[in-house]
Amino acid sequence: QKEVEQDPGPLSVPEGAIVSLNCTYSNSAFQYFMWYRQYSRKGPELLMYTYSSGNKEDGRFTAQVDKSSKYISLFIRDSQPSDSATYLCAFPMIYNQGGKLIFGQGTELSVKP
Amino acid sequence: GAVVSQHPSWVICKSGTSVKIECRSLDFQATTMFWYRQFPKQSLMLMATSNEGSKATYEQGVEKDKFLINHASLTLSTLTVTSAHPEDSSFYICSARGTSSGGYEQYFGPGTRLTVT
Numbered sequence: 001q002k003e004v005e006q007d008p009g010p011l012s013v014p015e016g017a018i019v020s021l022n023c024t025y026s027n028s029a030f031q032y033f034m035w036y037r038q039y040s041r042k043g044p045e046l047l048m049y050t051y052s053s054g055n056k057e058d059g060r061f062t063a064q065v066d067k068s069s070k071y072i073s074l075f076i077r078d079s080q081p082s083d084s085a086t087y088l089c090a091f092p093m094i095y096n097q098g099g100k101l102i103f104g105q106g107t108e109l110s111v112k113p
Numbered sequence: 114g115a116v117v118s119q120h121p122s123w124v125i126c127k128s129g130t131s132v133k134i135e136c137r138s139l140d141f142q143a144t145t146m147f148w149y150r151q152f153p154k155q156s157l158m159l160m161a162t163s164n165e166g167s168k169a170t171y172e173q174g175v176e177k178d179k180f181l182i183n184h185a186s187l188t189l190s191t192l193t194v195t196s197a198h199p200e201d202s203s204f205y206i207c208s209a210r211g212t213s214s215g216g217y218e219q220y221f222g223p224g225t226r227l228t229v230t
Contacts, residue, residue, distance in 0.1 A: 032217045043117075043206045043221035044157070088156075092217035098145060098162045098170065099210055099217045106156055 003027050006089055006104025015113050019076040023089035023104045026070060030091040030102075033065050035074045038086045038106070047087075048074065079111045116140055117209050119222035126197055126229055134192045134225045136207030142187035143209035147219065148180075151204045163190045197229045 006023045013019055021035075032051045036044035048063035050056045056063045064073040076083055089104040116139040126132050136146060144165050149157040161182050163169045169182035179201075181193040190209075194201055204226050208219040 034218060036221075041204065041224070041226070043119075043208075043224045046115075046218055046220060049218045090219075092219075094217060098164070099219075100147065100159055100162055101219060103156055 010108040034090040117222040146190040
């Protein structure tokens with residue numbers, strides 16, 4: 001079983017749609033949760049960083065964490081063509097690993113005008 | 114805040130030469146920085162973890178003598194690709210650990226595209 005599972009997509013939605021991106025994980029040691037957005041040929045950009053179960057909202061983005069189910073989600077409301085990118089969930093290894101990140105495979109999102 | 118820069122953004126070099134890539138945290142101090150490489154349509158691959166003032170920790174399969182990492186200050190880490198070959202052509206990205214609660218978030222640079230001819 002992989003440590004992190006993320007649907008690779010590609011996911012195509014019309015402009016204005018609500019997008020749901022999901023990751024499941026198996027490592028109980030994961031205590032912090034991140035979502036990154038990566039445009040082609042650019043470095044990843046941190047979108048959301050959280051460490052507790054529940055929801056965290058930032059503008060059109062909502063991160064949801066369910067530690068009991070080992071499941072995290074990122075919701076994008078009113079999606080825009082500029083949201084077209086690859087989205088990565090990420091989990092830092094905080095015990096004796098220097099905080100290195102374990103990434104999901106990435107979900108490629110395309111928002112059509 | 115939390116901006117990381119890389120220089121150069123794009124470099125072409127001849128086979129057998131060495132190339133140095135700089136990674137700077139512009140508005141925060143980073144005791145830990147990371148170096149990744151990424152091939153087209155593939156995920157990020159961690160190469161090494163760099164701690165200020167100490168030797169880098171390399172991931173399994175990454176040649177230490179080929180990819181030299183130096184983290185001489187709290188805002189600068191460098192990656193030198195020695196005796197570069199065409200197979201080293203890739204997108205190299207650095208990141209720096211943040212300083213917020215927990216401090217485990219990483220801020221990435223824009224990347225450096227290396228082409229070895």
